[in-house]
Amino acid sequence: MIIILHPDTTDASPEYQQILAYLANKPNIKTRVHRIVGALRTVTEIYLIGDTHSLDQAEIEGLPGVERAVRVSEDYRVVGRHKDDARGGGFDYNGVHFGQDSLNVFAGLCAIDTPEHVEAMLKALRDHGQVCTRMGAYKPRTNPYAFQGHGKDCLPWVFELAGKYGIKVISMEITHDSHLEEIHEALEQTGRPTGVMLQIGTRNTQNFELLKCVGRQREFPVLLKRGFGITLEESLNAAEYVASEGNGMIVFGLRGMKTNMGDPHRNFVDFAHVPAVKRLTRMPVCIDPSHSVGSRERSPDGLLDVFHVTAQGIIAGANMVLVDFHPAPQKALVDGPQALTLEELPWFLEDVAIAREAYQKRCELRESKQKNGQD
Ligand code: PEP
Ligand code: MN
Numbered sequence: 163m164i165i166i167l168h169p170d171t172t173d174a175s176p177e178y179q180q181i182l183a184y185l186a187n188k189p190n191i192k193t194r195v196h197r198i199v200g201a202l203r204t205v206t207e208i209y210l211i212g213d214t215h216s217l218d219q220a221e222i223e224g225l226p227g228v229e230r231a232v233r234v235s236e237d238y239r240v241v242g243r244h245k246d247d248a249r250g251g252g253f254d255y256n257g258v259h260f261g262q263d264s265l266n267v268f269a270g271l272c273a274i275d276t277p278e279h280v281e282a283m284l285k286a287l288r289d290h291g292q293v294c295t296r297m298g299a300y301k302p303r304t305n306p307y308a309f310q311g312h313g314k315d316c317l318p319w320v321f322e323l324a325g326k327y328g329i330k331v332i333s334m335e336i337t338h339d340s341h342l343e344e345i346h347e348a349l350e351q352t353g354r355p356t357g358v359m360l361q362i363g364t365r366n367t368q369n370f371e372l373l374k375c376v377g378r379q380r381e382f383p384v385l386l387k388r389g390f391g392i393t394l395e396e397s398l399n400a401a402e403y404v405a406s407e408g409n410g411m412i413v414f415g416l417r418g419m420k421t422n423m424g425d426p427h428r429n430f431v432d433f434a435h436v437p438a439v440k441r442l443t444r445m446p447v448c449i450d451p452s453h454s455v456g457s458r459e460r461s462p463d464g465l466l467d468v469f470h471v472t473a474q475g476i477i478a479g480a481n482m483v484l485v486d487f488h489p490a491p492q493k494a495l496v497d498g499p500q501a502l503t504l505e506e507l508p509w510f511l512e513d514v515a516i517a518r519e520a521y522q523k524r525c526e527l528r529e530s531k532q533k534n535g536q537d
Pocket of ligand 2: 272453496497
């Protein structure tokens with residue numbers, strides 16, 4: 163069960179203490195408190211774990227300071243969308259909203275290489291009104307001799323450049339818990355010119371200790387990528403690992419599945435799961451067209467497959483797009499063959515806007531059908 167408190171009830175309120183005292187008297191019930199910071203209000207939720215069947219929902223809803231109580235199913239207790247659960251998902255971070263109703267584009271370098279390339283990328287983003295990007299300092303590579311990223315040494319100058327170009331959020335993969343501290347320190351050292359979304363890559367989706375570690379901290383939101391060789395249920399449980407530790411700022415990322423049935427794409431594009439993840443959970447859903455397609459192939463209509471699958475994800479309601487660009491793809495140290503060029507950025511953004519508008523029109527059509535009793 164989840165107890166949702168009135169927005170003006172904080173842990174300093176007498177009502178809060180009263181609720182905790184009430185729960186302390188119930189046998190075999192443990193509590194975990196989550197605070198969800200939104201643009202307009204901060205909501206406190208108390209998660210009850212244990213023998214909740216014996217609890218009286220109406221009695222709890224009658225306690226001062228309680229807005230609502232929701233009975234949750236066993237699956238995805240925190241990230242899940244439960245029966246009669248009217249809560250929205252989403253969160254705000256560094257002035258950017260992430261929800262199942264919004265769309266943010268994170269175009270950028272797969273891996274940070276030179277200051278010149280990073281600056282060219284960031285400038286292009288600023289010139290086209292973008293405030294988010296992707297850039298990896300820690301790269302998990304199949305081949306142990308391949309470039310693994312510049313690590314913590316590049317963080318200060320990358321953050322400073324991001325600040326210079328008004329970038330508010332950088333999606334950056336971490337592969338070890340020490341990277342969290344390194345990012346935190348570099349942000350402190352540079353005066354927090356930007357923000358970071360911690361990316362957990364597909365290879366680490368079931369690295370439970372790493373998941374717990376990013377779940378325990380509340381400073382950074384998390385982009386959790388789906389595991390490329392496990393079931394959707396297993397990946398959603400990985401998100402639950404993060405949330406159950408207290409960090410509810412999670413975006414779930416679809417990035418394709420490893421199977422030769424996906425050929426000729428690098429991975430089998432799984433963006434048909436966008437609405438499924440939105441139905442099963444309250445998390446915003448990201449699509450990664452670059453790592454799923456993995457090439458610059460184009461169809462006879464002249465559009466790159468990366469453009470096509472991006473549009474497919476957005477027209478199905480995706481909330482975030484993580485996409486590889488590079489000012490000189492032939493010089494990229496990681497994933498150059500799938501990168502779009504800076505000249506393609508405005509075209510890509512225009513294509514994204516077309517797909518988003520089509521999605522919104524589809525939702526409006528459905529609303530009008532519902533009003534007319536046709537749905
Ligand atoms: C990436 O986004 O750079 C990446 C390595 O993605 P994935 O973990 O999905 O392979
Ligand atoms: Mn990559």
